[in-house]
Amino acid sequence: MSATEPLLGILGGMGPQAGLDLAHKLITSTRAENDQDHVPFVLFSLPGPVADRTEYLLGDSATNPAYAIADQLESMSGLGVTVAVIACNTAHAAPIFEVILELLREKQVDLPLLHLVDETIARLGHDFPAINRVGVLGTRGAYQSRLYEQALEKAGYETVLPEPDIREQMVHAAIYDSRFGIKATAGKVSAKSRELMRLAISHVGERGAEVVILGCTELPLAVAAPIVEGIPVLDPTQIIAERITRIFRPGRPVG
Amino acid sequence: MSATEPLLGILGGMGPQAGLDLAHKLITSTRAENDQDHVPFVLFSLPGPVADRTEYLLGDSATNPAYAIADQLESMSGLGVTVAVIACNTAHAAPIFEVILELLREKQVDLPLLHLVDETIARLGHDFPAINRVGVLGTRGAYQSRLYEQALEKAGYETVLPEPDIREQMVHAAIYDSRFGIKATAGKVSAKSRELMRLAISHVGERGAEVVILGCTELPLAVAAPIVEGIPVLDPTQIIAERITRIFRPGRPVG
Numbered sequence: 001m002s003a004t005e006p007l008l009g010i011l012g013g014m015g016p017q018a019g020l021d022l023a024h025k026l027i028t029s030t031r032a033e034n035d036q037d038h039v040p041f042v043l044f045s046l047p048g049p050v051a052d053r054t055e056y057l058l059g060d061s062a063t064n065p066a067y068a069i070a071d072q073l074e075s076m077s078g079l080g081v082t083v084a085v086i087a088c089n090t091a092h093a094a095p096i097f098e099v100i101l102e103l104l105r106e107k108q109v110d111l112p113l114l115h116l117v118d119e120t121i122a123r124l125g126h127d128f129p130a131i132n133r134v135g136v137l138g139t140r141g142a143y144q145s146r147l148y149e150q151a152l153e154k155a156g157y158e159t160v161l162p163e164p165d166i167r168e169q170m171v172h173a174a175i176y177d178s179r180f181g182i183k184a185t186a187g188k189v190s191a192k193s194r195e196l197m198r199l200a201i202s203h204v205g206e207r208g209a210e211v212v213i214l215g216c217t218e219l220p221l222a223v224a225a226p227i228v229e230g231i232p233v234l235d236p237t238q239i240i241a242e243r244i245t246r247i248f249r250p251g252r253p254v255g
Numbered sequence: 256m257s258a259t260e261p262l263l264g265i266l267g268g269m270g271p272q273a274g275l276d277l278a279h280k281l282i283t284s285t286r287a288e289n290d291q292d293h294v295p296f297v298l299f300s301l302p303g304p305v306a307d308r309t310e311y312l313l314g315d316s317a318t319n320p321a322y323a324i325a326d327q328l329e330s331m332s333g334l335g336v337t338v339a340v341i342a343c344n345t346a347h348a349a350p351i352f353e354v355i356l357e358l359l360r361e362k363q364v365d366l367p368l369l370h371l372v373d374e375t376i377a378r379l380g381h382d383f384p385a386i387n388r389v390g391v392l393g394t395r396g397a398y399q400s401r402l403y404e405q406a407l408e409k410a411g412y413e414t415v416l417p418e419p420d421i422r423e424q425m426v427h428a429a430i431y432d433s434r435f436g437i438k439a440t441a442g443k444v445s446a447k448s449r450e451l452m453r454l455a456i457s458h459v460g461e462r463g464a465e466v467v468i469l470g471c472t473e474l475p476l477a478v479a480a481p482i483v484e485g486i487p488v489l490d491p492t493q494i495i496a497e498r499i500t501r502i503f504r505p506g507r508p509v510g
Contacts, residue, residue, distance in 0.1 A: 005303060007301070013290060013293075013295070014290060015289075015290040015293070016278075016282050016290060016293045017279075017282055020275060020278055020279055020282065023271075023275055023278075023298070023300070024272075024275055024442060027271050027272055027275065027442045028442030028443060032438075032439065033433055033438075033439050034270075034438055034439070035268060035269060035270040035271060035302035035305075035307075035438060036302050036303050038268075038270070038271045038300070038302055040268070040300065040301040040302065040303055041300050041301075042297060042298065042299050042300070042301075043278070043297065043298040043300070044297050045278070045293070045295065045296050045297070045298070046262070046295040046296075046297075047290035047291050047293055047295065048260060048291050048295055050290075052290075075334055079330055079334070178288055183287075183288075183289055183290060184287065184288050184289070187279060187282045187283035188283060
């Protein structure tokens with residue numbers, strides 16, 4: 001395959017449906033008259049070797065998923081990928097993301113990575129210049145590592161988190177529950193997960209959040225509307241998709 | 256990336272939304288309790304170098320898309336892909352598909368390809384043992400090359416095609432029209448394309464078709480129901496997705 005043009009790499013599989021959601025949002029964010037107008041990409045969806053990000057951050061698994069992720073990024077680079085994005089918020093937590101960057105340096109792989117969290121914070125400032133209090137919903141691992149909290153703090157925002165029992169029984173369950181969770185019903189999100197997410201958004205709204213970030217790539221699968229219970233919802237997957245379109249096809253953003 | 260397990264390659268990009276549709280149907284066809292239960296795959300969506308299949312078959316383009324497709328399959332094989340599928344019915348027409356196989360032999364790339372058309376005919380015999388007359392809707396290129404006609408004939412079926420003006424004004428337009436066609440509105444199929452497909456299915460039904468094959472990977476995007484106007488509709492993308500699940504995850508078909 002000749003690498004004569006910029007090529008995007010989407011590192012998906014965490015879970016598989018979340019990776020596809022990013023590719024789908026990229027396609028719908030690009031105004032195209034034919035196939036060739038679309039951003040060229042390769043999507044890797046190899047969940048087998050990638051240890052669960054949250055389990056690692058909580059100390060429940062000794063394997064840092066950074067190793068498998070860096071291996072896959074190295075393969076992408078070999079294919080001619082010129083910029084990549086990891087379709088998983090939790091993988092951007094420092095104990096994982098910093099190790100990925102270090103491994104790429106060791107392997108001498110020169111592959112720029114777009115940063116899901118940083119791009120989301122940048123967009124927040126652009127779209128909502130007057131707000132202060134930002135709600136964040138995510139996995140246990142993302143909370144533990146203060147992934148969005150630290151980035152929001154640095155940018156001058158106050159973070160509004162759900163109460164611990166809501167976080168466990170609503171957000172974590174919506175993703176991981178073995179009966180109705182998004183990972184267990186991939187592609188067909190349950191009504192239960194959708195309802196739990198509606199309640200969780202409403203809950204952080206009651207605690208003062210002016211906007212809510214869906215800080216796990218699986219959550220947007222269960223939240224279709226841009227405003228829920230009167231609260232604007234920020235979808236990092238949609239934000240990064242629009243950013244990619246502006247990088248690769250500056251004349252072709254939708255809308 | 257270590258190739259220690261079977262890995263699927265999906266050659267998409269023809270168009271990009273059709274490739275994603277196959278990946279999505281694969282995920283929803285696999286009963287999974289966690290990310291790792293899903294079939295591992297890489298999806299290539301690089302429409303740039305791949306010449307339009309229909310334009311080549313009609314003689315409107317001198318470039319056989321087989322060359323770019325074989326290059327991409329070679330790259331997949333280098334990544335550790337153990338079996339691949341091309342997410343485009345028209346690319347399975349002999350003037351393209353036979354050249355792909357020849358190029359892979361020349362390159363000494365030993366990569367088995369699943370065959371979208373053959374798998375669809377096999378499934379037809381299994382699900383509808385008593386029928387004779389099979390409607391086929393597809394691109395101009397697929398008709399010109401008699402892609403499904405020959406395969407159906409060999410299997411003892413009679414093919415029912417739409418009349419030429421219906422084929423042009425409904426099926427071809429639903430895919431290629433520059434205002435409302437599926438390729439021009441990727442990800443958000445127009446009501447017009449959906450309505451044209453409903454009328455085209457009804458039309459081949461009136462001509463005697465007992466079932467209808469959606470013989471272009473973009474048509475299922477505009478036809479959501481398994482039965483339209485009382486006629487069962489066969490979606491090759493769904494059929495190949497279920498076949499892949501049975502190959503990779505024999506204990507995990509949905510339903």
